[in-house]
Amino acid sequence: MPLVLCFNPGSNSLKFDLIETTANQPRASAGKRLLTGDIDNVGKDTTLEITRGDQPLHSEPLPAGDFDAMTTASLDALDKLDLPKPDLAGVRVVHGGSDFNAAVGIDDEVIRKIEARAELAPLHNPKSVKVIRALQQHGSALPLACTFDTAFHHTLPEVAWRYAIDYDVANRHGIRKYGFHGLSHRYQLEQFCSLSNTAIQQANIVTSHLESGSSVCAIREGRSVETSMGFTPLEGLMMGTRSGSIDPAILPYLMQHENLSSQDALQFLEKKSGLLAISGQSLDTRILRKKTDERSLLAMAMYAYRVRATMGAYLAVLGDAQAIVFGGGIGENTPEVRGPILEGLRGWGVDVDPARNTNVMAGDTLLSSPASKLAVWVIHADEGLQLAHECTQALQ
Ligand SMILES: Nc1ncnc2c1ncn2[C@@H]1O[C@H](COP(=O)(O)OP(=O)(O)O)[C@@H](O)[C@H]1O
Ligand SMILES: CC(=O)OP(=O)(O)O
Ligand SMILES: [Mg+2]
Structure with missing residues (x-):
């Protein structure tokens, strides 16, 4: 029963969840959420809210800070709650380019590739790296994995992903449609299939x-x-x-x-x-x-x-x-x-x-x-x- 601590850095918010999964579960909705955390309007004075279902567990005002400071504050708050220890942590990365078509364990090479895509997702990729670095420095030594919004869209046909611009220039720079929110679209697909048989x-x-x-x-x-x-x-x-x-x-x-x-x-x-x-x-x-x-x-x-x-x-x-x-x-x-x-x-x-x-x-x-x-x-x-x-x- 792996217990996964997941971080989702969005354009404005940092959300996190503690989720119990099973190694061979058929789809994501089989996971069980133990709690959820939310920090809205990151970058301004804000509040960390941790809830279990509708029940508030923890609320803490946080001074303005970046996504690394918000991650550390979240980990510190979780440490103070009497909770089972997670087995791994997962981080959402928005832009994986053509490098990744599935989730991967995080190492220096993966971080380098995420950073290399920062120019194309300036509101997102740098935040994921900040979250990853804060997790690495926290001392909990959790195995880390990340998954990519772009991965679900690897199946786009060329008529859809190619822009009608100079063929060679586009190829040289990797200018093409990648597509995002793949975690969400995949989840909706699998849940639709399950609900409608x-x-x-x-x-x-x-x-x-x-x-x-x-x-x-x-x-x-x-x-x-x-x-x-x-x-x-x-x-x-x-x-x-x-x-x-x-x-x-x-x-x-x-x-x-x-x-x-x-x-x-x-x-x-x-x-x-x-x-x-x-x-x-x-x-x-x-x-x-x-x-x-x-x-x-x-x-x-x-x-x-x-x-x-x-x-x-x-x-x-x-x-x-x-x-x-x-x-x-x-x-x-x-x-x-x-x-x-x-x-x-x-x-x-x-x-x-x-x-x-x-x-x-x-x-x-x-x-x-x-x-x-x-x-x-x-x-x-x-x-x-x-x-x-x-x-x-x-x-x-
Ligand atoms: N419960 C809700 N009711 C209505 N709109 C919502 C609700 N939750 C979120 N939204 C809409 O979604 C936006 C927040 O999106 P969110 O995904 O949290 O941001 P991010 O882009 O940081 O991931 C809000 O600005 C609002 O427009
Ligand atoms: C890709 C993207 O726009 O992500 P978010 O909606 O979380 O900002
Ligand atoms: Mg979002």
């Missing part, structure tokens, strides 16, 4: 991971064949603070007319765009869904519109699909976003009672009616369970 090889579905970072994935016969994030996690949908896809000509135009360096321009698109830029108030849909001012409503409508347009495109990619799945903090908990998407997909045979959509918040639920040609599921996209599962397999 579908064999993985027969699953043709569209999954969505809708949070601060957001992406959609088309899955044919159980394999990722198209996804909305690309060379970096900036492409695709509108996100909390990220623009998603825009006309690339906007970038040099902005650099010239707003006098921005390439780094400033990237910051503009990664940190100062998305829901935050349009609403002018918040990147968080928990706040925006309660607002009634014009710009907050526009931000929510634009977010939903882009998900709907991408899901529609991916239904065309698949040709024939059984289901769409909503996952992630927004996908699971925001009927205001799901509503216009479901309305827009009526022509594909989606039949969901609007009252049912309004009432479903979280949990693994079939949203659509039995008459719906395309099933609609809400599935709790549990990156922690997937991380624990994959890291256990890597260190077996």
Whole structure:
């Protein structure tokens, strides 16, 4: 019964879980979560919250610090609680490039490769390295493994991963679509198959991971064949603070007319765009869904519109699909976003009672009616369970 301590450094948050797995469990959802920890808004004064189910175990204010300091504070807090000792630790890494198609044990060479990809995932990869270094220095001497968002998308066909730019330049620089949120899309796929009694090889579905970072994935016969994030996690949908896809000509135009360096321009698109830029108030849909001012409503409508347009495109990619799945903090908990998407997909045979959509918040639920040609599921996209599962397999 390996006990796995998993760290998930996101763009804004550090989440961790203590999860009991079994060496030969069939899928991630078989893992058992003993507790979960959450530090939101890393970089500002913040709070570490540790909970077991709904029960608070520990709450501690933390001064502003980076992801290494947050990891050390989490490990210290866990040491003080009377808990069984973990057997291994796992870390989510966003960008593994073409180097990794499965979870691996961590050594210096793995860390070097993660660092080499930092330029392509500046909001993520450096944070994973900070978490890994803090784990190595903590003295608990846990075996360490990591797993990669990009791994699930290794099956993309070339028509999907290749950009229509100079063939040789693209090859020389490894410029291609990699795709992200693979832990979440894989978890949703396997959970959909388990709940609907579908064999993985027969699953043709569209999954969505809708949070601060957001992406959609088309899955044919159980394999990722198209996804909305690309060379970096900036492409695709509108996100909390990220623009998603825009006309690339906007970038040099902005650099010239707003006098921005390439780094400033990237910051503009990664940190100062998305829901935050349009609403002018918040990147968080928990706040925006309660607002009634014009710009907050526009931000929510634009977010939903882009998900709907991408899901529609991916239904065309698949040709024939059984289901769409909503996952992630927004996908699971925001009927205001799901509503216009479901309305827009009526022509594909989606039949969901609007009252049912309004009432479903979280949990693994079939949203659509039995008459719906395309099933609609809400599935709790549990990156922690997937991380624990994959890291256990890597260190077996
Ligand atoms: N319970 C919830 N209800 C509604 N929205 C949520 C909920 N939890 C998260 N969200 C949405 O997801 C976002 C946080 O995403 P998260 O994945 O925690 O961030 P990160 O990008 O750091 O991984 C919030 O800003 C909010 O828009
Ligand atoms: C890849 C990515 O955007 O991750 P997150 O949603 O955790 O920021
Ligand atoms: Mg996340």
